[in-house]
Amino acid sequence: MFQFDLFLQAIFSAPLFKGALLTIGLSLCVMGVSLVLGMGLGSVASSPRPAVRWLVTLYVWLFRGAPALLVLLFVWNGLPQISEVFRAGWFTPFVAAFLALSLIQIAYLAEILRSAFAAVGRGQQEGAAALGMHRWQIFVVITMPQALRIAVPALMNEFISLLKTTSLATVISLKELMTVSQFAIATSFRFLEWYGAALVYYLVIVSVLTLAQNRIEHFLARGYR
Amino acid sequence: MNTQMKTAGTSTPDARPAIQVAGVNKWYGGFQVLKGIDLTVNKGQRIVICGPSGSGKSTLIRCMNRLEVHQEGSIIVNGITLTNQLKRIDRVRSDVGMVFQHFNLFPHLTVLENCTVAQRWVRKLPKKQATEIAMTYLERVHIPEKADKYPGQLSGGQQQRVAIARALCMNPSIMLFDEPTSALDPEMVKEVLDTMISLAADGMTMVCVTHEMNFAREVASEVVFMDGGQIIERNRPDILFSAPQHERTKRFLGKLLH
Ligand SMILES: Nc1ncnc2c1ncn2[C@@H]1O[C@H](COP(=O)(O)OP(=O)(O)OP(=O)(O)O)[C@@H](O)[C@H]1O
Numbered sequence A: 001m002f003q004f005d006l007f008l009q010a011i012f013s014a015p016l017f018k019g020a021l022l023t024i025g026l027s028l029c030v031m032g033v034s035l036v037l038g039m040g041l042g043s044v045a046s047s048p049r050p051a052v053r054w055l056v057t058l059y060v061w062l063f064r065g066a067p068a069l070l071v072l073l074f075v076w077n078g079l080p081q082i083s084e085v086f087r088a089g090w091f092t093p094f095v096a097a098f099l100a101l102s103l104i105q106i107a108y109l110a111e112i113l114r115s116a117f118a119a120v121g122r123g124q125q126e127g128a129a130a131l132g133m134h135r136w137q138i139f140v141v142i143t144m145p146q147a148l149r150i151a152v153p154a155l156m157n158e159f160i161s162l163l164k165t166t167s168l169a170t171v172i173s174l175k176e177l178m179t180v181s182q183f184a185i186a187t188s189f190r191f192l193e194w195y196g197a198a199l200v201y202y203l204v205i206v207s208v209l210t211l212a213q214n215r216i217e218h219f220l221a222r223g224y225r
Numbered sequence B: 001m002n003t004q005m006k007t008a009g010t011s012t013p014d015a016r017p018a019i020q021v022a023g024v025n026k027w028y029g030g031f032q033v034l035k036g037i038d039l040t041v042n043k044g045q046r047i048v049i050c051g052p053s054g055s056g057k058s059t060l061i062r063c064m065n066r067l068e069v070h071q072e073g074s075i076i077v078n079g080i081t082l083t084n085q086l087k088r089i090d091r092v093r094s095d096v097g098m099v100f101q102h103f104n105l106f107p108h109l110t111v112l113e114n115c116t117v118a119q120r121w122v123r124k125l126p127k128k129q130a131t132e133i134a135m136t137y138l139e140r141v142h143i144p145e146k147a148d149k150y151p152g153q154l155s156g157g158q159q160q161r162v163a164i165a166r167a168l169c170m171n172p173s174i175m176l177f178d179e180p181t182s183a184l185d186p187e188m189v190k191e192v193l194d195t196m197i198s199l200a201a202d203g204m205t206m207v208c209v210t211h212e213m214n215f216a217r218e219v220a221s222e223v224v225f226m227d228g229g230q231i232i233e234r235n236r237p238d239i240l241f242s243a244p245q246h247e248r249t250k251r252f253l254g255k256l257l258h
């Protein structure tokens, strides 16, 4: 039967807490890097140079098509086979998961941000250019804030999916939430309590993110109400 | 700094035309939008450009601050020849304000921020000074009380007046208007035209694409009629409107006035 005290113990156990921190940390790292690089890819996706557009399309096609599990295993097991550098000590499960999930996340975010940038409209850039603003100033002050406002709901959805996708890193023994739960179950055989505790962690994190999303959307929507 | 002005080869700065367009040709792919355009705008002149849709009016006016690139001929603004050189484009844009048909205000910034953003990023003015300048011009267009509103909270006429104030904040010597009233409800046209008339009264050099013939009559030093990428004729408004020389002008004005 379900033992409530064991369930509580599991929730407050150090390994699960650390696992949750790792899950959050990995997600934040992946999201941060992917936002910057996805923005780069997304803004050159409409480049006048066909070769650039083609490369972006190819990248997005590849990493949106490849299953996360496959990319994770490829990075973790495949890369060391390709090159000496990936056999060194720095190539930990965390680094491998970060790399693999970023590759995928960049593709998704590039696609979201590309359409968000396109939705801002040329008139905004022209209005700013006519005032004498330079390209990067226009990007940072005019285009990007408006594109982000458009993209935030989709970006937050991607962040939430990412958070859950990090659980796949259990296959490369990254000690995130799911791996830690599996370890505990392997010795205690208490499935319900440990899975339940892990579920609680995911739900809490996602709830906090959802609240944050509302706040961010509210903030970015000023001027549009 | 002033080397380009010297090479422009004019004696006194006041004799220099504000804008000189000479032999300009422009193509979009295989389609020629501008065909041998020659147009000189002197300091303090107010030129109204009219003509049927697709005649190249917007394209011409947008070439004057390099929002569009012309392929042949030359455009000299305040003695600076427009080329791909960013420095030249910057100098021209810092002296040429533009008002668009659809306002192109920044919806995520307040009215005040719309007016200060370029002062701060381009002119590098401190916030306090930029705000003072912005408020001066918002008062000038009669909407200082909207400073903390967002563009989306304003009527079309108010938005267009903010757009004019935003351009004036950069202290331009030339103002370009591309159909500034044609996206407005009829009852708001007047407030925008009145603002433009008061600018004209102050001696601002203006190039204005518009079909507001009463405005043209009242303020234009000259009306330019364009069709098919060419300037068909140009004259003082009273003469052009009462006695157009060309058949195409007659037909266009006939349609517009009746
Ligand atoms: N970016 C572009 N690419 C291709 N063709 C264009 C482009 N912009 C304008 N054109 C074409 O060039 C011609 C002139 O356009 P322009 O906008 O200058 O006309 P206009 O006189 O301002 O017309 P309107 O009164 O409708 O604003 C039109 O036939 C238009 O279809």
Ligand SMILES: [Mg+2]
Residues within 6 Å of the ligand: B057, B058, B059, B178, B179
């Ligand atoms: Mg036009």
